[in-house]
Amino acid sequence: MEKELLEKRKQAVYELMCNDMYVPMKIKELAILMNVPREDRPDLEEVLNALMAEGKIELSKRGKYSKAEGTFLVGTFTGNIRGFGFVTVEGENEDIFIPETQVNGAMHGDTVQVVLSTGKVAEGKRKEGTVVKILARGTVQVVGTFQKSKNFGFVVPDNQKFGQDIFVPIERSKGAVDGHKVVVELTDYGKKNRKPEGKVMEIIGHINDPGTDIMSIVKGYDLPVEFPEKVLKQADTEAKPVSTADMAGRMDVRDWQMVTIDGEDAKDLDDAITITKEGDKYRLGVHIADVTNYVQERSALDVEALERGTSVYLVDRVIPMLPHTLSNGICSLNAGEDRLALSCIMLIDKKGNVVDHKIAETVVRVDRRMSYTSVKKILVDHDEAEIEEYKELVPMFELMQELAAILREKRRKRGSIDFDFPETKIILDKQGKPLEVKPYERNVATKIIEDFMLIANETVAQDYFWQELPFVYRTHDTPDPEKIQKLSLFINNFGYTIKNGQEEIHPKELQKLLGKIEDTPEEALISRLTLRSMKQAKYTVTSTGHFGLATQYYCHFTSPIRRYPDLQIHRIIKENLRGKLNEKRIEHYDKILPDVASHSSEMERRADEAERETEKLKKVEYMEKHIGETFEGVISSITAWGIYVELPNTIEGMIHVTNLTDDYYHYEEETYEMVGEATGKRYKLGQKIEVVVDNADKFMRTIDFVLPEKEE
Structure with a gap:
C-alpha cells in the first residue's frame, strides 16, 4: 500500500x-x-x-x-539462553527486561507487544515488562547442530539467544546425522510445554568439515552467497574496457601523478589520490571509481546491490556487494589502466579549511599501486631500498603526510573523537584453521588515507546539504543525557570529570577524557564505556550531524564498490552535474531514499555482527590449541561474576569468580575491584596478570582462564 x-x-x-x-x-x-x-x-x-x-x-x-491504554509498547524481543529476554522499543533509551515467567512464548527477533510492570523502578534498575502478544515472528529459519535419536531429531540452535532446541520428525530430517550443521525451517513455534518444531531445509556440512563453521554463520545471518545468473551475466556485459565514447565530456586527469594506497591483499581499489602544492595551499584530489557507470538504476545489478547493502568481510572470505568482474575489474583503479571516476578536488589552506572544491566526472590512470607498508617504510622507517624504488613519488608522500597532519589537527581542535582500538588480524591455513591472531595496527599510511577520505566525505556532504537536494547522509546522534550521566558518575571513581550541560554534551568533552586516560590502567575500560554511551552511526536523509567526528555534514562517498549508500549518492551527484535532476527526479529520490537509508543501516549492522561472530569463533578455535599454556595479559574489565583479561594478541577470556580459589572474593562496585575477604588481595583494572588457558568452548564462543597454581 x-x-x-x-x-x-x-x-x-x-x-x-x-x-x-x-x-x-x-x-x-x-x-x-x-x-x-x-x-x-x-x-x-x-x-x-x-x-x-x-x-x-x-x-x-x-x-x-x-x-491502547498507554501502557502498551511495541518492540523487538532479544532472547537469552537462560530464558529471560529484553525488548527494544524505538525511541526508548533503555531495553525493557522480560523475566523468564513473562516471556509467554516470544522468541528471539519477534515483534511483540509488552506491558510495563507497575510499581516504581529502583534507581539503576531496568524497567520490567510482560509480553502480552506476539505481533510478528522474527525467525523463520534457524541454523544449528543436528542431534539424532531413534525416531526423531533435535536441532540445537547456534544462536544462543534462540534458547530452545527444535524438534524434527525423522521424515523431515533430510537424512541428517549426528553432528551435521543444518538450516531448519520452523513449522510450529511450540507452546509452554511443547518445543518448537521444524524441518531440515539444507545440510551445510559436518561440524568437523573445513569451512562448515563459517558457512553456518553465513547461513545464520542469511547472508547471500552466490549471485543470481542474471546479475553475473549483466556484470560481464557491463565490464567492457574504457572507450573514447566513455570518456566524452569528462575531465581528463590521466597526466596527474596518482597512486592508490591499500592493504597488500586488497583487490577492489576504489580510491586514488593526487596532491600538489600551490603557494601555501594544497590541491588534494580524491578520485573514486565511477561504479554507477556500470550499475544502472533498477537493473538486476542495482537491485542485488541494494538488497545486499554492503560487502561483508569475514575472516576467511569476502561476500562482495558486486560481482568480482566489476569490483576487482573495471571498477578497480588498477595501475596503468584508464578508468572512469567521480572526483572531489579540493583546495585546502594551511589551517585545513577547504577554500574551494570541484566535484567532477573524470578519467584517471593510476601510476603506482602502493601498500600501507611501503608508504610507512618511506615516511617513518626511511628505508633506502623503498625510497629508491618509488623515488619519483616520495615528494608526493611527504606532501600527503604534511596535509594529513593539518587535517587531523583541525579535527582534534573541533572535538573529533578517535577511538584507537586495535583491530584483529587472523591468519588461517588452507583448511580454515587459525595459525595466528594479532592486532592489526593503523600506521601513518592508513591514517593518511583515513584523513583524506574524511575530508572528501565532509566536503561532498556540505555541498549537497546547501544545494538542498535529496541525499543520503551518514549521521551520528548526540548521546542520551542519561547514558552520559552514568558515564560521568563512573569516571568520578577514577578522579576524572566531564562537563555535561543541561541538554547536550559536546564531543570535545569526550575527546578530552580519552586524552586524559591515555596510557593509564583504566584506558581500555573507560574507552569502551565511552563508546557504549554513544549512539550507533546510521544512514539518514537529513543531515543531523556526526557527533563522533564533531561535524555538521558527513556522508559516505568514497566506497561505492562495497557500500550501497555511496553508490546511491554517486548517482544523484552525476545526475546533478549533468543537469538532469529535475522536479520529477527530485520527487523520485525523495520517495526512495528513506527506505535506502534504513535498509542500508540494517544491512550494515547485520554485516558487523556476522564479522564479529566469525572473529570470536576463530579466536576460540585458536585458543583450543593452547589449553594449559600460560600467557600474560591485562585486566580489561571486572564484573560480579569474574575478571576479564585481554592478551596482547587481542583475545579476551574470563577468570570466573569461582576459579579464584585462594580466598572468597567479592566485587566492589565503587572501585571496580575484585577483593579477597580474608587476604585483602585486590585485582584492579589495567593490572598485568598471568593466566592459564583452562577451556575454549566453540559452541558458547567463550574462553576460560584460571590463575597459575603458584599464584593460588
Whole structure:
C-alpha cells in the first residue's frame, strides 16, 4: 500500500478506535462499520498491524481491537539462553527486561507487544515488562547442530539467544546425522510445554568439515552467497574496457601523478589520490571509481546491490556487494589502466579549511599501486631500498603526510573523537584453521588515507546539504543525557570529570577524557564505556550531524564498490552535474531514499555482527590449541561474576569468580575491584596478570582462564 494512503487509512481507523461507542471489535465488525469490502480486508489488516506496531491500538486474546491504554509498547524481543529476554522499543533509551515467567512464548527477533510492570523502578534498575502478544515472528529459519535419536531429531540452535532446541520428525530430517550443521525451517513455534518444531531445509556440512563453521554463520545471518545468473551475466556485459565514447565530456586527469594506497591483499581499489602544492595551499584530489557507470538504476545489478547493502568481510572470505568482474575489474583503479571516476578536488589552506572544491566526472590512470607498508617504510622507517624504488613519488608522500597532519589537527581542535582500538588480524591455513591472531595496527599510511577520505566525505556532504537536494547522509546522534550521566558518575571513581550541560554534551568533552586516560590502567575500560554511551552511526536523509567526528555534514562517498549508500549518492551527484535532476527526479529520490537509508543501516549492522561472530569463533578455535599454556595479559574489565583479561594478541577470556580459589572474593562496585575477604588481595583494572588457558568452548564462543597454581 502507498505510504500516503496507509497514513490516511490509519488516521481514519484510529479516530474510530478512539470512539467509545464502537470498541472493542473484531476485524469483521470493523470492516462492516467502515464499508470495507471483503477483498480489501487484507489492506485493513495492514492498517491495523501498522497501528499496533506504533502501540496506538491493541489486540485482545479474543481477537478484538481497541485503542491502547498507554501502557502498551511495541518492540523487538532479544532472547537469552537462560530464558529471560529484553525488548527494544524505538525511541526508548533503555531495553525493557522480560523475566523468564513473562516471556509467554516470544522468541528471539519477534515483534511483540509488552506491558510495563507497575510499581516504581529502583534507581539503576531496568524497567520490567510482560509480553502480552506476539505481533510478528522474527525467525523463520534457524541454523544449528543436528542431534539424532531413534525416531526423531533435535536441532540445537547456534544462536544462543534462540534458547530452545527444535524438534524434527525423522521424515523431515533430510537424512541428517549426528553432528551435521543444518538450516531448519520452523513449522510450529511450540507452546509452554511443547518445543518448537521444524524441518531440515539444507545440510551445510559436518561440524568437523573445513569451512562448515563459517558457512553456518553465513547461513545464520542469511547472508547471500552466490549471485543470481542474471546479475553475473549483466556484470560481464557491463565490464567492457574504457572507450573514447566513455570518456566524452569528462575531465581528463590521466597526466596527474596518482597512486592508490591499500592493504597488500586488497583487490577492489576504489580510491586514488593526487596532491600538489600551490603557494601555501594544497590541491588534494580524491578520485573514486565511477561504479554507477556500470550499475544502472533498477537493473538486476542495482537491485542485488541494494538488497545486499554492503560487502561483508569475514575472516576467511569476502561476500562482495558486486560481482568480482566489476569490483576487482573495471571498477578497480588498477595501475596503468584508464578508468572512469567521480572526483572531489579540493583546495585546502594551511589551517585545513577547504577554500574551494570541484566535484567532477573524470578519467584517471593510476601510476603506482602502493601498500600501507611501503608508504610507512618511506615516511617513518626511511628505508633506502623503498625510497629508491618509488623515488619519483616520495615528494608526493611527504606532501600527503604534511596535509594529513593539518587535517587531523583541525579535527582534534573541533572535538573529533578517535577511538584507537586495535583491530584483529587472523591468519588461517588452507583448511580454515587459525595459525595466528594479532592486532592489526593503523600506521601513518592508513591514517593518511583515513584523513583524506574524511575530508572528501565532509566536503561532498556540505555541498549537497546547501544545494538542498535529496541525499543520503551518514549521521551520528548526540548521546542520551542519561547514558552520559552514568558515564560521568563512573569516571568520578577514577578522579576524572566531564562537563555535561543541561541538554547536550559536546564531543570535545569526550575527546578530552580519552586524552586524559591515555596510557593509564583504566584506558581500555573507560574507552569502551565511552563508546557504549554513544549512539550507533546510521544512514539518514537529513543531515543531523556526526557527533563522533564533531561535524555538521558527513556522508559516505568514497566506497561505492562495497557500500550501497555511496553508490546511491554517486548517482544523484552525476545526475546533478549533468543537469538532469529535475522536479520529477527530485520527487523520485525523495520517495526512495528513506527506505535506502534504513535498509542500508540494517544491512550494515547485520554485516558487523556476522564479522564479529566469525572473529570470536576463530579466536576460540585458536585458543583450543593452547589449553594449559600460560600467557600474560591485562585486566580489561571486572564484573560480579569474574575478571576479564585481554592478551596482547587481542583475545579476551574470563577468570570466573569461582576459579579464584585462594580466598572468597567479592566485587566492589565503587572501585571496580575484585577483593579477597580474608587476604585483602585486590585485582584492579589495567593490572598485568598471568593466566592459564583452562577451556575454549566453540559452541558458547567463550574462553576460560584460571590463575597459575603458584599464584593460588
